[in-house]
Structure formats: C-alpha cells, structure tokens
Amino acid sequence: MSSIYEEKDYGHRPVLLEEVLDALDINPEGVYVDGTLGRAGHSLAILRRLTTGRLIGIDRDMTAIEAARERLEAFGERVTLVHGNFCGLGDILQGLELGGVDGMLFDLGVSSPQLDEPQRGFSYMHDAPLDMRMDAGAPLDAREVVNAWSYEELKRILREYGEERYGPQIARAIVRRREERPIERTGELAEIIRSAMPGAALREKQHPAKRSFQAIRIAVNGELEALPPMLEAAAEYLKPGGRLAVITFHSLEDRIVKRTLRELATGCTCPPEFPVCVCGKKPKLRLVTRKPVTAGAAELEENPRARSAKLRVAERTNW
Secondary structure (H helix, E strand, O other): OOHOOOOOOOOOOOOHHHHHHHHHOOOOOOEEEEEEOOOOHHHHHHHOOOOOOEEEEEOOOOHHHHHHHHHHHHHHHHHEEEEEEEEHHHHHHHHHOOOOEEEEEEOOOOHHHHHHOOHHHHOOOOOOOOOOOOOOOOOOOOOHHHHHHHHHHHHHHHOOOOOOOOOHHHHHHHHHHHHOOOOOOOHHHHHHHHHOHHHHOOOOOOOOHHHHHHHHHHHHHOOOOOOHHHHHHHHHHHEEEEEEEEEOOHHHHHHHHHHHHHHHHOOOOOOOOOOOOOOOOOOEEEEEEOOOOOOOHHHHHHOOOHHHHHHEEEEEEEO
C-alpha cells in the first residue's frame, strides 16, 4: 500500500480514498475544499499531492477542527480551517476571497469520532444524554425533538428521514412515555423504540433503533435541507474543469445529490416545442459518473462502513 493509507496513528482509513483522489484529478498547484473535514483523512491525502496548492477544510464540529489543526500542522499556511456549516459554503468561500476552486469533496453523514464518543449521544449502542448535535453550539438537540415535537412531526421525520415503516407506532410510544416523564437518554429512547416494534422487526439483522436514530439525527442537524444550497454554491465556485466529489451513505442523501447534480448539468429547460431557447440556462456541471462509484472487495473487508458509501462526481463546464 502507498503511504496515503498509512494512518495507523489515527486507526482510520477514509472511505473511497483512492477513488476520491482519482475523481478530483488533483492539480499540485490547485485550491481544494474538504467541506466535511471529520478526521481529516481525505484532507491529509489531498495535501500530500499538493506542492504549492492550498486546502480549505470546513466542519461544523469544533472538535474536528481542533483535531485537524494538530494533524495537519506540518502543512502550515497551505491549510485554512473554517468552523462552519457547508450549507453556507458560498458565504464561507466569498469570505476567503477565493477566485475559484479546483476541486471540492463532501463526505456526508456522521463522522467516526462523533459515533465513537458516547457523550455526543449519536449512538444507540451507548447510553448517553440525548444530543446528536454535530455543532455542539447549535440550539436544537435530540432531547428537544424527542420531548417537544408533536406526534405528527415525529411520525413525519421517522417516515421521511428514517424510512421507518413502524414510525406511527414508535411516535406514539415516544409521546406516551414523555407524558410520564421527559426522555433524557439514548438508552431509554432505544428501549422505547424496541418496545413499539413487532417481534418480526426485532429479528432483523440491524438494530431496531437504527432508522429512528438516523431520522432524529438528520432532523437535529438539518442535514438534507443543506444539500441543494451546498451543491449549487460548489458549482458556482468551481473553476472550469474543476471537480466536485460527493460521498453519501444512505438513499435519502443520494437521491438529493443525484437530482441536484442532474439539474445543474441540465441546460435549456424550455418546452421541446419551443423553436428557440428563451430561458437562457446553460449547464453548470457535466456528470462524470452516471452511476455511483462504490467500494471494492478489499476496502469492504477492511472497513464494513464503506458498504453503503456512494461516490458521485461532476465537473464544472466552461459556461
């Protein structure tokens, strides 16, 4: 293996790393954005391929920013770290006064450190206070969602964000329990969810609380709403020929990314019967991957989390 993979000190190999590096087609003198810094594994690999180039690392989790600052310290001023949400990508890049960017990467979903720290309240495998905030300073947390949102809202997010077919039963069980006392901890919530599900569901391979925890986490962090504005801003700030790489981990994210990239790669939207174009729209992106890139057998053996990862790539047009 190349030195890119030698991350033993952090015990973590970034998902689809070689595929991402190939997709970005890195210019050693270019400017690159890692919009979901996490453990900075992708960022480190990109920086190792740069000479005079620069990397902008963005994350809404201040813990990730602090860890990346230490990990990437050797690269000095060629690294700029920003504590922020990628839904504000346009404002972030405008504030940095960048003329354009050669490539951008967004590795969506929860980072391993967030799952590995029980006190963050992301995992149904550990008992901890209900939290699930990617940005610890954000006002909305999982405790408020679970205890204050209506039955109808809980049912909606379980259906839309968790694709949980037992959402109505789980929402009712949550409402009944919180009428007795507030639900404070992840272990308590996981047990409520389990108690609301039929025996057949409990015999499934995945944990019964997995989909519900996903739904609540997405609601707390506004994950899906942030995707279209981020992708649109990325298309605006990429230089002609610049590449955009997005890794998703569940079907909800992937559908939004696929649809938005397709829209940005579509030019004229006039009805076909119009003799000439009157909308004036030009495609901002060209789809590099028509189908998502997935992990190979070797990576899956080393990192089972990569099984659900899908990489989509697009390139900025000259328009």
